[in-house]
Amino acid sequence: MKIGILTSGGDCPGLNAVIRGVVLKGTTSYDLEFVGIRDGWRGVVEGDFMPLTRHEVKGLSKIGGTILGTSRTNPYEGERGGADNIAKTLYGHKIDGIIAIGGEGTLAAADRLSKDGIKVLGVPKTIDNDLRATDYSFGFDTAVNIATDAMDRLRTTGDSHQRCMVAEVMGRHVGWIALHAGMAAGAHAICIPEVPMSIDEIAAQVTSAHDRGRAPLVVVSEGFKLKGMDEAYSDKGLDAFNRPRLGGIGDQLAPLIEQITGVETRATILGHIQRGGSPSAFDRVLATRLGLHAADAIVDGAWGQMVAMKGTDIVRVPFEEALGELNTVPRYRYDEAAALFG
Template identity: 45%
Template sequence: MHIGILTGGGDCPGLNAVIRAVTLALINECGARVTGIERGFLGLLTRSVRPLGLREVQGILAQGGTILGTHNRCDPFHYFGADGADCSAQALAFARELGLDGLVVIGGDGTMSIAHRFEPLGLPVVGVPKTIDNDLAHTDRTFGFDSAVAVVAEALDRLETTARSHGRVMIAETMGRYAGWIALEGGMAGGADMILLPELPFSVEAVARLCAEREAGDGCTLICIAEGARAAGRELTVRATLADSPDPIRLGGVGQWLQQQLQPLLSSEVRTTLLGHVQRGGSPTPYDRVLATRFGYHAAQLVRRGEWGRMVTLHGEDCASVPLSEVAGKSRNVPLDHPLLAVARGLGVSLGEAHR
């Protein structure tokens, strides 16, 4: 048996742990030959591959990133060659030339969709879900999320000392364009006073009122805001035009926008930190290393049992799988009745709602 592995989409702590687990399990349990495909599906077009053996995956468990490289946007079905045809046939031909019996694809929603299209063309696939946003419909948790939450919590720990020493309002903007999981769990773990999510439009007035109340009580305010959070009925994009260009531009993120809204209403200083890519790089937490290892092992079991066309999932403490056909385009936002929202409110953490 000869199996290819590739990683697609954005960086995520735990990718190497999956690669290691898939490789070790396939070699140890199936005697398989394993080949790494570089930079996602792009490697099938550029013919960039390398063998993966025990030695190649040694010591990578705790390493961030992916030893195979990744690519955000390479979809062979949307790349077109000189003859006007898309490049999927070329990718497929190269997979056949390698003699691949199947592919283990580690990636997010987009990567899974591409993988799913190769199936009917004769390249069987097993998927491993990857998203630091934890917003996949069919699985309780995804690896990388715990690591991102840990980065946010550590940043809030640091910002809190400054906020308290100065009596300031500190805003930390986290990842999460559509789903607020990182901001919610990171904010709760970091002791935020206010958590603003994409799922729950906030009221600038309510936010300002709370900051002012805390200010009056000699306190500081720590706000954890997801990049996708929005004020109800307000447009975020401050239209700006550069002196030397007529095109309007985007001005920082929602954190900076909120700072601009709040500052005139408060006497405390307001400061914003944009956490950015540090949330998706670096060594995975031990929790994520174990989860990624379990996902990788489970993917190898699906391969071993010939259960192609499925993606690994987690339910409670157990790994399971779902058909790839059910995966595409389904994301999981924070439901408005999620228990952790009740916990937040019960502890006096504001969600920026107008009427509370």
């Protein structure tokens, strides 16, 4: 059997470890042959492939990013897109099935293609940890480690200057990175998309920490929406024109916090450094195991499913279980962390 592998969506530490795991297991334990598909679904649609033997995956477990490249192409769009065209392309290249490593959009496309008769196996990938049906996804642990390390650094500056430091981390729709990194770094406030807060609530936590002699640390997910942001700016007499527009939510919160609490406040947007570089050991092990089990699943003909982590095991789940709703931070997990605020 000849299997194509693709990586799709934003890059994530561990993608290469998955690829290596699949190829090593598939070629040494079974008799599978692999081709790399360039730049996610684009390579499927355009028939852009590269060799993918044992040689190409050598030493990959520790390398960040993806050797296959990635894109946000939708396989149902474009002249050569759609299940029929893709079936022809795969047939033409004698590719029997596809392993698609990606997030919600990728897996939704995989599900649809699967129902349209293409053999697809999924591997969940989300640095935000926003996919259901897997306890954790690779990349998340690395991101949390990077964010935690950055906050450890920010705190020494906060302490020396008696400042409030605001750290904006990734998390467009869910607050897992903020929750874990904030808990790990000892944050005094954690602002996540799942838990609406007003600027006065945030300021109260900052003031409380400051009153106890601490330099307050506020962690905020990029997707956090402040209740009444525009009103807050005008209420506090801040120049609306000077309100940072293209910066992150962290840039926007800082002047408000400073205005209300009187504590000098600085924001740092951690940005892309959270998703790059060498994966943590946890992510390498998780990604490698997902890859190994993906090879098993192919041999078992378990198409239309994805491999996932449950407890300490790797299991198979139908695509639907992972789709639909996002894996948001439940209220009890936020409350658990909030007990540390003060």
